[in-house]
Amino acid sequence: MTIATIDTLTLAELQTMRAEALDDLPFGVIGMDTSGIAQIYNAAEARMAGLAADTVLGSSFFNAIAQCMNNYLVAQRFEDEAELDAVIPYVLTLRMRPTPVRMRLMASPSSPLRYILIER
Amino acid sequence: MAQAVSEEEKLLEFLYAAPTGLVQIDASGAISMINPYAMKHLLPLAGMRGAGNLFTMLESSAPELRNLFDGFAAKRGTVCDGHRILVDLGRLSDGTEPKLLACTLVKLDDDRAIACFSDITAQVAQERRLKQAETWFSSLMNDINDYALVSISSDGIVDAVNTSWTQQTGQAADTLIGQTLADIFPPDCGSVHGIDELLRISARDGWHLDEIWQTRSDGSRYWCQRLLAACTGSDGELAGYTVVLRDVARPAFDTDDLRRMLTQDHLTGAANRARFQNLFERAQLAWAGHGTPLSLIMLDIDHFKRVNDTYGHLTGDLVLVGFAETIAAAIRPADVFARLGGEEFAVLLTGTTLAEASETAERLRALVAAMRVTTPQGELSVTVSLGCASATRDDDLLRAADAALYVAKQTGRNRVHTADNAAAAA
Numbered sequence: 001m002t003i004a005t006i007d008t009l010t011l012a013e014l015q016t017m018r019a020e021a022l023d024d025l026p027f028g029v030i031g032m033d034t035s036g037i038a039q040i041y042n043a044a045e046a047r048m049a050g051l052a053a054d055t056v057l058g059s060s061f062f063n064a065i066a067q068c069m070n071n072y073l074v075a076q077r078f079e080d081e082a083e084l085d086a087v088i089p090y091v092l093t094l095r096m097r098p099t100p101v102r103m104r105l106m107a108s109p110s111s112p113l114r115y116i117l118i119e120r
Numbered sequence: 121m122a123q124a125v126s127e128e129e130k131l132l133e134f135l136y137a138a139p140t141g142l143v144q145i146d147a148s149g150a151i152s153m154i155n156p157y158a159m160k161h162l163l164p165l166a167g168m169r170g171a172g173n174l175f176t177m178l179e180s181s182a183p184e185l186r187n188l189f190d191g192f193a194a195k196r197g198t199v200c201d202g203h204r205i206l207v208d209l210g211r212l213s214d215g216t217e218p219k220l221l222a223c224t225l226v227k228l229d230d231d232r233a234i235a236c237f238s239d240i241t242a243q244v245a246q247e248r249r250l251k252q253a254e255t256w257f258s259s260l261m262n263d264i265n266d267y268a269l270v271s272i273s274s275d276g277i278v279d280a281v282n283t284s285w286t287q288q289t290g291q292a293a294d295t296l297i298g299q300t301l302a303d304i305f306p307p308d309c310g311s312v313h314g315i316d317e318l319l320r321i322s323a324r325d326g327w328h329l330d331e332i333w334q335t336r337s338d339g340s341r342y343w344c345q346r347l348l349a350a351c352t353g354s355d356g357e358l359a360g361y362t363v364v365l366r367d368v369a370r371p372a373f374d375t376d377d378l379r380r381m382l383t384q385d386h387l388t389g390a391a392n393r394a395r396f397q398n399l400f401e402r403a404q405l406a407w408a409g410h411g412t413p414l415s416l417i418m419l420d421i422d423h424f425k426r427v428n429d430t431y432g433h434l435t436g437d438l439v440l441v442g443f444a445e446t447i448a449a450a451i452r453p454a455d456v457f458a459r460l461g462g463e464e465f466a467v468l469l470t471g472t473t474l475a476e477a478s479e480t481a482e483r484l485r486a487l488v489a490a491m492r493v494t495t496p497q498g499e500l501s502v503t504v505s506l507g508c509a510s511a512t513r514d515d516d517l518l519r520a521a522d523a524a525l526y527v528a529k530q531t532g533r534n535r536v537h538t539a540d541n542a543a544a545a546a
Contacts (some may be wrong), residue, residue: 050132064137068159091163091171096135096153098172 006104006117007087014106014115028118032061036075039113048120050095068093069116074105082109092118141237147230149175149186158237161221165207174235180461181207181393184386185223190433192227199225199233204240206394218397220244252329256347272361276300276319279360288344288367290337301363305346307409309333312401314408322350323358334365342367385459387437388444396458396466400518403456403470407511414511415477416518417467418525419447419484422503422533424463435495439502442493450487451480466521474510474538481506481536489534503534510539 004013006027014029022029023043031040041056049056051065062070069075069090077084084107092099099120107114135142141158145151150173154162162177170176175186182205192199201224208218224236268285270278277300281293296304301315309332313321321328327349333341345366353359383395391399407414421427421443428436440463447465448457456468467484469477488504507525511517520539528537 049136051129051136055129055133064133066156067136067139068156068163070156071160071164073164089168091159091168093136093154093156093159095132096155098151098154098159100168100171 006102006119009117011085011106011108011111011115015111015113027120028116030061030066030116030118031113032078032116033113036060036062038065040115045118048094048099048118066092074103074116077105078107078114082107084108084114141235143174143235143237145174145233145235147233149173149189158235161207161237161239178205180464181205182223183459183462184392185225186433187387187437189225189227189233190437194227196227196229199227204244204394206397249325256329256345266366268365270296270304270363272301272363274358274360276302278304285365288336288365289334292337301361304363305332306335308406309335310402311346312398312405314405318348319361322348322361326350331368344368388440388459390444390448390465391456391458393458393460396456396460396468399456399458400468403468404511404517406470412471413473414517415469415472415474416509416511416521417469417477417481417484418460418507418521419465419467420505420525420529421463421488422505422529424502427500427502431495431497431500435497435500438495439493439500442491443488443502443504446487446491447484450484474508477508477510478536478538481508481538485534485536505529505533506536508536508538515539 004025014031019040019042022040025042025044028045028048029040029042030038030045033039038056038059038061041051041053043053046053046056049065056065059065062075069092073088074090077086084105087102087104090101090103092101102119104117105115106117135155138155138157141161142153142155143151143158143162144153162174163171165181166177166179170179175189178185182203185200185203185205188203189199202222203224205221205223206218207221218241219239220241222238222240225233226235227233266284266288268288269282270285271280273279277298278296281291281296285296286292301319305311305315307314311318311330311332313328313330318328318330327347329345329347332344332346334344334346335341345368347362347364347366349362349364351359351362383392384390385392403414406412421439424436424439427439440459444457444459444465447467451457451467451469454470456466458466458468460466467480469480472480485504485506488502492499492501505525505528507521507523507528509515509517509520509524512520524537524539528535531537
C-alpha cells in the first residue's frame with residue numbers, strides 16, 4: 001500500500017476515512033463544516049499546534065485557532081470558491097513560531113466538510 | 121506532568137485566539153515568536169518573501185519602522201506607540217475604508233523587542249466622524265447667522281435658499297432655485313467625493329461633513345465647511361436634503377511638527393503613503409472633473425537590496441536620503457514627491473502630459489545616475505528605473521505606472537519606460 005501525501009489524497013477518500021486512519025496520517029488534517037466549525041482535527045495537526053483535539057473540535061476554526069489563515073489568502077477562498085482544490089505555500093504560527101508549510105485547500109458542493117491538509 | 125501539559129496548552133489557546141497581534145524580534149528584525157493574529161495581517165503584506173523578518177514584511181508599507189528602531193539609541197524603551205500603518209494604497213473600488221494598523225514597538229534589551237499590532241480601521245473612521253460631528257454641533261451654537269442653507273428635493277434640485285446663503289456667496293435666491301447640486305458644487309471645489317458619492321453617504325448615514333472651496337458670485341473663493349444632511353419624511357422615505365455652508369478660516373498648512381509627522385516620510389522628508397493617497401485622490405478627481413492632464417512617474421532604485429546587503433542599512437539610508445534630495449530639487453514645487461515603500465518612490469505631476477512626464481523622468485534618471493552619495497564606505501552611486509503613465513478613462517493610473525516601471529526593470533534598469541496607452545496619443 002502506498003503512503004498518502006497531501007497531494008495524493010482525494011476528497012472522496014477523506015470523507016470515508018475513519019478517525020483512527022486520519023490520526024495515522026503523517027500530515028495535519030482539519031475538517032470544517034460550512035459555518036467554519038472544526039469537525040476533524042487529526043493527531044498530526046494536534047501535535048504540531050500543541051493543542052488537544054478536544055479543545056479544537058466544535059470551535060470556530062478561523063477565529064479561535066487559526067486566525068493567521070483568516071484573510072483573503074485562505075479563509076476567503078472557501079467563501080468565494082465552492083469548488084476548491086489548491087496547494088499553496090504559507091507561514092503558520094505553530095506554537096508561536098513562524099513555520100513555513102505547504103497547505104492544500106479542498107472543498108466541493110458534494111462534500112459537507114471543507115478540508116485543509118498541512119505539511120511541514 | 122499531566123497538569124503541566126494542560127497549562128501550556130491553555131497558554132497556547134490563549135495566544136492562538138488573542139484578538140491582537142504579538143511579535144517578538146531580535147535586533148535585525150528576525151521573528152522568534154509570532155501569534156496568528158499578527159501573521160494574518162502581516163503575511164499578505166509581503167507574501168512569502170521575508171516572512172521570517174518583521175522589517176522585511178513591513179518594507180513596502182511601513183519602511184520607517186526599521187528606521188525608527190535603528191535610530192532608537194536607548195537600551196530599552198518604547199520605540200513607537202500606536203504608530204499608524206496605512207496598508208492599502210490607491211482607491212478602494214467598493215468604497216470601504218483603507219486598512220489601517222496600529223503598531224507599538226518596545227525594545228527590551230540589545231537583542232530583543234516586542235511589537236504589538238491591532239487593526240484600527242473601523243475605530244479611526246468612527247473617531248473621525250465623531251470629531252467632525254462634535255466640531256460641527258459646538259460651532260453651530262455660536263452664531264447661527266453664519267450658516268448658509270439650501271434645501272434640495274429628493275431628485276437633487278434646489279427648492280429653497282436662506283438669506284445667509286445670499287450674504288455669504290453673493291448668489292441671489294432666484295438664480296439658485298431650480299439648479300442642481302452639481303451646478304452649485306463644481307468638481308474643482310476640492311471635495312474628496314463626487315456629488316453622487318456624497319448623496320449616497322448622506323442617504324446611508326444621515327449626513328456627511330467635509331470642507332471645500334466655495335465660489336462667490338464675484339468669482340472669489342472661500343474655504344468652508346459643508347454639511348449635507350438627508351431629510352426623511354414621517355414614513356421613513358427620503359424626502360430631500362439640506363446643505364449647510366459655514367465660512368471657516370483655512371487652517372495654515374505645513375506649519376507645525378504634528379502635520380509634518382503625519383504627512384512626511386520619517387527618513388527622506390518625502391510625502392508619506394497616507395499623504396500621497398490623499399493628494400492622489402484629489403488629483404484624480406480634479407482630472408476627472410475638468411480633464412487637465414495628470415501623469416505619474418513611479419521610481420525604483422536599482423539593486424538597492426545589494427547596497428543594504430553590502431554596506432548595511434545605515435549606508436542604505438544615506439543613499440535613500442541623497443536620492444530623495446536629488447529628486448526633490450529637480451521637480452516643480454507643485455509636483456508631489458512621495459516615498460511609497462522601501463526604495464520605491466512616486467512623482468505625481470498635475471497639468472502634465474505623458475510626453476512631458478516622460479521628459480521629466482529622463483531628466484531625473486540622468487540626475488540620479490550622475491549623483492554621488494558620500495558614505496563612511498566612500499562615494500556610492502546608484503541608478504533608478506522609472507515608469508510613466510497618464511490618467512485615462514479606462515486604466516488605473518497607479519497600475520499603469522507600476523506596469524511601465526516593471527517593463528523598465530525587465531529591459532535592463534537605469535531607464536524610463538512610458539506606458540503606451542491611449543493618453544500617449546492625446
